Amino acid sequence: MATIVKTPSGTWKAVIRKLGWPTTAKTFRTKRDAEDWARSTEDEMVRGVYLSRAPSEKLTVAGALKRYMEEVSVTKKPTTQRSERFTAQHLEAFFGKYSMAAVSADLVAKYRDERLAAGKANNTVRIELAMLGHLFRTAIQEWGIGLTFNPVANIRKPSPGPGRSRRLNLDEQQRLFAAVDGHSNPMLGWIVRFAVETGMRSSEITGLRRSQIDLQRRVVGLSDTKNGFARLVPLTRVAAGILQLAMDNPLRPLDTDLVFFGEPGANGHRKPYVFQKLWRRITSDVGLADLHFHDLRHEAVSRLVEAGLSDQEVAAISGHKSMQMLKRYTHLRAEDLVSKLDRRLA
Structure with a gap:
């Protein structure tokens, strides 16, 4: 069973200690919220599907981008590294303050629409979304941040476009x-x-x-x-x-x-x-x-x-x-x- 305690600041903290699982805790504004979270979390543990979201809630997109550039981007070709540095700046300007857990498909779609409305080429936006998608895929598969889905995976991507056809006469x-x-x-x-x-x-x-x-x-x-x-x-x-x-x-x-x-x-x-x-x-x-x-x-x-x-x-x-x-x-x-x-x- 979970332990529900009131903190000195007046919030309620739920602590779950269950055999085979790491101790899990989370703080809420009301006792009811703490009890509801504890009940659903224990149920997920019993069914073997529990996944702690704490890492994704603590890690901001800005922090994830910094780690991505230091661990992933540096393994790519120099030209790709330069391109990803510019792309990361645009992504951080929009998503930087959000936690990884707070980035939804709706938010990603909003970013797509705003970039296109600003006159950015379809391929530019596709490249930016591809990097954001790879950031989430890396964080989920390799960093274990506790997310179950990639918010970029299912949104509509801009069409690639016909490509340039400039010739020299x-x-x-x-x-x-x-x-x-x-x-x-x-x-x-x-x-x-x-x-x-x-x-x-x-x-x-x-x-x-x-x-x-x-x-x-x-x-x-x-x-x-x-x-x-x-x-x-x-x-x-x-x-x-x-x-x-x-x-x-x-x-x-x-x-x-x-x-x-x-x-x-x-x-x-x-x-x-x-x-x-x-x-x-x-x-x-x-x-x-x-x-x-x-x-x-x-x-x-x-x-x-x-x-x-x-x-x-x-x-x-x-x-x-x-x-x-x-x-x-x-x-x-x-x-x-x-x-x-x-x-x-x-």
């Missing part, structure tokens, strides 16, 4: 190439041209090391990729020429194996070349402010398909895990398809 490419080639650091021009030739991701390009490059075979070996699968990227003659220029760079320091190197950090080690702010400034100056660097990957993949490579061949080069994802990256120009139809039907 010849005039835009000429303006872009002229601008990056004219920059004082030649690495910017090499990186941009190399992206259009290979379809490699920004992080894959800037993280390239000389040991990964085989110019004789004209391939680049990538082991640390976004999806975790290693791949060999074949190089066009233009791409191989770009890498040759980069590796022959007379300003290359002796303390790094990076092809596209930055300045030394606080620890003395050089990091990859950082060009994102410069990219935004240059694209804005040449009237291409709507062009993202990642669009160059879309452009390269689309050109590979237009060149006649099969889906399997393109996926082997680009590293897409599924044909469905590859299709989201492939945007064929109607006028090119017209020309191909004319050749085939002639």
Whole structure:
């Protein structure tokens, strides 16, 4: 049986001591509430379904996010870690003061709706909800906080959207190439041209090391990729020429194996070349402010398909895990398809 005692502050404390279960206690404003809780808790213990909610009631979402970043996020790729730091800030601003036990599906849905109403893209909100859902799943399965359900699991997620379809026309490419080639650091021009030739991701390009490059075979070996699968990227003659220029760079320091190197950090080690702010400034100056660097990957993949490579061949080069994802990256120009139809039907 539970013990119900009145505390010096005038509240009522219920204490349950039952063989095979840890001592459980909770304080209530009225004696009736304490008795009701004790009765239902003892019943759950008898049925073997009792789960203490105390840890989830004491742990705030802000505290859970801090632990998640320290224990879970640090095991992920650096680019993912940076993204999750920004996502965690948005989640903490809305949920931070709530206990984990107080976060309901209704509250999560409210967060979703407010973010969408603020103009955030569907995919942005989906990513934020995915991180929140993984936070709860980790807390339930690994931290044992005493929750029986994940409040993110059953709410409606925003649709993924059609994806970007930005392509470069010849005039835009000429303006872009002229601008990056004219920059004082030649690495910017090499990186941009190399992206259009290979379809490699920004992080894959800037993280390239000389040991990964085989110019004789004209391939680049990538082991640390976004999806975790290693791949060999074949190089066009233009791409191989770009890498040759980069590796022959007379300003290359002796303390790094990076092809596209930055300045030394606080620890003395050089990091990859950082060009994102410069990219935004240059694209804005040449009237291409709507062009993202990642669009160059879309452009390269689309050109590979237009060149006649099969889906399997393109996926082997680009590293897409599924044909469905590859299709989201492939945007064929109607006028090119017209020309191909004319050749085939002639």
